Amino acid sequence: MLLLLPFVTAQPSGYTLVQSVSQAYSGAPWMNLKSVYAKTEGGRLCFYLEYFAPIPNSSDYRRSVYVYMDTDRNSATGSPSGMRGWDYYAYVYVRGDNSSISRYLYRWNQTTEDWRSLSEAGPIVTLMPNLDYIEFSVDQQVIGYSAEGVLFQVYVYSYVRGLQQATFSYTLGSNAKTITVDGNSADWGSTSPSVTFASKALEPAELEVSAIYLANDQNNIYFRLDVRGTPTKDISSGSLTRYTYTYLDTDNDPSTGYSGDYGAEYYVYASLSSDPRKDPYGSLYRYTGTGDDWRFDYQSDIDADFNNIFEFSAPLDALQLGQSGTISLYVEAESWYLSDQVPRPVNWVTYPTASTSGGFSLVGLFGSEVLFLATVALLMLLEGVAIVLVMRRGKASTPPPPP
Numbered sequence: 410m411l412l413l414l415p416f417v418t419a420q421p422s423g424y425t426l427v428q429s430v431s432q433a434y435s436g437a438p439w440m441n442l443k444s445v446y447a448k449t450e451g452g453r454l455c456f457y458l459e460y461f462a463p464i465p466n467s468s469d470y471r472r473s474v475y476v477y478m479d480t481d482r483n484s485a486t487g488s489p490s491g492m493r494g495w496d497y498y499a500y501v502y503v504r505g506d507n508s509s510i511s512r513y514l515y516r517w518n519q520t521t522e523d524w525r526s527l528s529e530a531g532p533i534v535t536l537m538p539n540l541d542y543i544e545f546s547v548d549q550q551v552i553g554y555s556a557e558g559v560l561f562q563v564y565v566y567s568y569v570r571g572l573q574q575a576t577f578s579y580t581l582g583s584n585a586k587t588i589t590v591d592g593n594s595a596d597w598g599s600t601s602p603s604v605t606f607a608s609k610a611l612e613p614a615e616l617e618v619s620a621i622y623l624a625n626d627q628n629n630i631y632f633r634l635d636v637r638g639t640p641t642k643d644i645s646s647g648s649l650t651r652y653t654y655t656y657l658d659t660d661n662d663p664s665t666g667y668s669g670d671y672g673a674e675y676y677v678y679a680s681l682s683s684d685p686r687k688d689p690y691g692s693l694y695r696y697t698g699t700g701d702d703w704r705f706d707y708q709s710d711i712d713a714d715f716n717n718i719f720e721f722s723a724p725l726d727a728l729q730l731g732q733s734g735t736i737s738l739y740v741e742a743e744s745w746y747l748s749d750q751v752p753r754p755v756n757w758v759t760y761p762t763a764s765t766s767g768g769f770s771l772v773g774l775f776g777s778e779v780l781f782l783a784t785v786a787l788l789m790l791l792e793g794v795a796i797v798l799v800m801r802r803g804k805a806s807t808p809p810p811p812p
Contacts, residue, residue, distance in 0.1 A: 421457040421544070424448045427760055428752045433646040433685075436613035436638075438462035439470070439541070440567035440747040447760040453546040454554050454760075456499075458563065465612055466538035469570040470505035471744065474543055479560040479757070480553045488517045488524070491756030493560060497552045498524070501545050506538050514547055527551065558761045563751040568744035571616040571636075572653060575604045575740040576671060578661070579623045579630075581725075581733050586624040588631040592640075592689075592716035597622065597633060604740075614638030616651070616745045625725065627732060632677065634719040641683055642716075647749030648684030651719065655679075658737035659728050667696045669703060671739040675728055676705060679713045679721040689713040691721040693728075 424446035432441045438461035446457040456476060464470050477495040479487060487494030495517060502511040515524040552559075588596055602620035611617040615638030622633035632655060641649055656673035663672035670676070679691040691713035698704030713721035730736070752758045 421446050421448075421459075421542075423450060424455070424457050425760065425762070427758050427762075430749075430751055430753055431645065432461055433749050434641065434644045434649055434747050436615060436641055436649075437567075437569075437747075439464050439612070440569075442563070442565045442749055442751055445563055445751050445758070449549065449554075450546075452549050454549050454552065454559065455544070455546040456563075457542060457544045458565065459542045460567075461541070463539040463541040464503075464505040464567075466506050468504045468506050468508050469609065469611060471502065471568040471570075472543060473500070473502040473566045473568075474545075475500055475564040477562050477564075478547075478552060480555075482557060482560055486519060488522075491562070493562075493757055495562075497547070499545065499547050501543055503543065512545065514551070558759055560757045560759050562757045564748065565751070566746050566748045568746040569611055569613070569616040570742070570744045571611055572618045572634075572740070572743040572745065573606050574742040575606075575621060576738070577603050577621075578735055578737050579603060580735045581625055581630075581730065584622075584624040585626060586631070587626040588624055588629075588633075588720065588722065590631070590712040590714050590720045590722050592714040592718060592720050594633070594635075594718045597624065600624065602635075603738075608637065611637075615640050621740065623738075627725075629722040629724055630728070630730070631722045632679070632720065636719070639717065640681070640715050640719065642687040644683050644685045644747075646685060646753055647747060648682055649745075649747050650680065650682045650684070651715075651745040652678070652680045652682075652743060653719075653721075654741040654743070656739040656741075657728065658739075659730055661735050661737050663737070666700075667698060667703065667705070668700050671737060673739065675708075675723075677711065677721065677723050679711075679719070681713060681715045681719050681721075687715070689715055689721075693723050 425448060427445045427447050429444040430442065432438065434441055441461045442458060443461045444459040448455050458474060464472060475498055477498040479493045480496045484492060484494045487496040498515050500513045514527045516527055518525050584600060586597065600622055603623050604621040606619055609617060615636050617637045618634050619637050620635045624631045634653065654676055656670040656676045658666060658672040659674045666672040666674040674696050676694050677691065678694065682688045691711040693708045693711050694705035695708050696704065697706050708727060711721060711723050
């Protein structure tokens, strides 16, 4: 069972500081995890995750936390990742105004090799807004916590609901321009947006879309997204992820194509991330279902980039479009987010602090702490590359959004 504990306003009482990290992204301190604390109390293992600033009091802001635990300290059991076998993970999701909260505990099933939910957390707890931490606990007996303690890692996500839903139409040739997809707005000239959004004064401003523009030439249709701040190109750790799903009803007939997204025959996916360096990516998908099933097949990669704006394009011939006619478009509302991992750069921390007595030591096995950390960092890099190669296609390329 997962249970939120009472909140305090001072330093966490009775906790041990397990790990502190530098601020990964300077754009919004509230999005950045600062420190991880742990303690055992009343038969429960407790976690206190401190951020650099309080979360704004609005449902447009969300945080989620995943804490993976190797409770038997056996890398051969549990879900294999990062040189460990994770036996349990706790998940907590909250909105800035506490209008929604989710709390779950999952156990790895060694036989079926998948995660199984044990139960939803106990009674709903009333939370205060504007908190600069998330505090929760798990039952020690349920997870098999022993006096030897636990190995764990923390993944955190901070979301801003910055891209609002939009439906609109575009007449091919109405804004005839050849655009270089480089993330710069100069070649758009004097252009009216297809959609404008009223400002919600979100923090950070660069995660709030202010307008969407379209243009085309004889070869491509071009998409431009403006934001209220300057897009950040690199961060020190983690990933600042900005992505869009733009569905196109190319025959302008909602009764054909995918009925769930305004009769879309295609969708364009654009990921405009900094993880931690600028990493733009785009892809095109075609609907191959029967109307009410979500079945889109990957067609090709497309151009995407960002600098002072976000840009991406799609070939007209791949969309089976000519030089004239009107198409309908639907842009999904999305939460753009900062994700990070604690600890850095190794794959896990311990609670209580690992003993330095004469037992088996991974550091000792590698001869030095520097060599050990370098080896683990290399393995993490290889694992991350493998994940990107496997997952870098459309919806699979983004982690699960908050519920």
